[in-house]
Amino acid sequence: MPEGSKMKKPDVKVVLLGDMNVGKTSLLHRYTERKFKDTVSTVGGAFFLKQWGPYNISIWDTAGREQFHGLGSMYCRGASAVILTYDVTNWQSLAELEERFLSLTDTANQDCIYAIVGNKADLTDPKAQLSHDSIGVSEDQTQCEEEMTEPQILSACPTPPASPESLSGLILHKQVAHEDAVAFYGRILRYKGLEDKSSLPPEKMCFETSAKTGYNVDALFETLFDLVLPSILRKRNENQESPTVDLEVCRGAGGRRARSTCC
Numbered sequence: 001m002p003e004g005s006k007m008k009k010p011d012v013k014v015v016l017l018g019d020m021n022v023g024k025t026s027l028l029h030r031y032t033e034r035k036f037k038d039t040v041s042t043v044g045g046a047f048f049l050k051q052w053g054p055y056n057i058s059i060w061d062t063a064g065r066e067q068f069h070g071l072g073s074m075y076c077r078g079a080s081a082v083i084l085t086y087d088v089t090n091w092q093s094l095a096e097l098e099e100r101f102l103s104l105t106d107t108a109n110q111d112c113i114y115a116i117v118g119n120k121a122d123l124t125d126p127k128a129q130l131s132h133d134s135i136g137v138s139e140d141q142t143q144c145e146e147e148m149t150e151p152q153i154l155s156a157c158p159t160p161p162a163s164p165e166s167l168s169g170l171i172l173h174k175q176v177a178h179e180d181a182v183a184f185y186g187r188i189l190r191y192k193g194l195e196d197k198s199s200l201p202p203e204k205m206c207f208e209t210s211a212k213t214g215y216n217v218d219a220l221f222e223t224l225f226d227l228v229l230p231s232i233l234r235k236r237n238e239n240q241e242s243p244t245v246d247l248e249v250c251r252g253a254g255g256r257r258a259r260s261t262c263c
């Protein structure tokens, strides 16, 4: 970055929370790099700066591992949107959101919005298995769409095979129904005293996604960006401050690179 250049100051903060292994990092990779690539378990947290029209949105990826639990409330501080992420093939990952993660959001903004995201839908839902990434769709993909035979539905196996990928074409038993996510969303609104937020009904705020195929990933992020715009505009009007920060000042304070800074 050229000397003295200004890094765009984020207008708003979106945070990904959820148990380890549910696919938070993979969702971020899918959305920002249009790729499903190997990941390692996140240490601490990292953020990505997304330009959304004239606005700058920081998307924070956090660590699901228990040992980083304490950092969650720090990452949620000042958040305008929190994506509470679970794995549709793992009931416990939804339970963890309520038991371990919901309280971390107490540091988020008063008008913060909440999305409930059931990831890995490609393992349970045939329509989520097809590539949904506009860049990634190829003609043989449409071919596959026509040939798509009814995938075999696995019975509810108590110990799903170690590597779901080896089941491509097979569908794992879904452990979390959409209704469970909707019920949890209702409990979040009550916890936050937002029951009257009819503008954000569960059908709009509960998603099932696949970071692997891209299913519903753009819809998730872009729905949230549209919904946080009013809070960006309000903040800009209130602050009337420069939408940029002088990097020299940051450097003086040992400022770190803005891209994927790990705290």
Ligand SMILES: Nc1nc2c(ncn2[C@@H]2O[C@H](COP(=O)(O)OP(=O)(O)OP(=O)(O)O)[C@@H](O)[C@H]2O)c(=O)[nH]1
Binding pocket: 018, 019, 020, 021, 022, 023, 024, 025, 026, 027, 037, 038, 039, 040, 041, 042, 043, 062, 063, 064, 065, 119, 120, 121, 122, 123, 164, 165, 209, 210, 211, 212, 213
């Ligand atoms: N089939 C399938 N696998 C996925 C999907 N998303 C993530 N995975 C796999 O799930 C494992 C964990 O993914 P991560 O993105 O690292 O999970 P995480 O929530 O960031 O985990 P922590 O960083 O430990 O909190 C990896 O093996 C991913 O390849 C998905 O949509 N479908």
Ligand SMILES: [Mg+2]
Binding pocket: 024, 025, 026, 039, 040, 041, 042, 061, 062, 063, 064
């Ligand atoms: Mg991660």
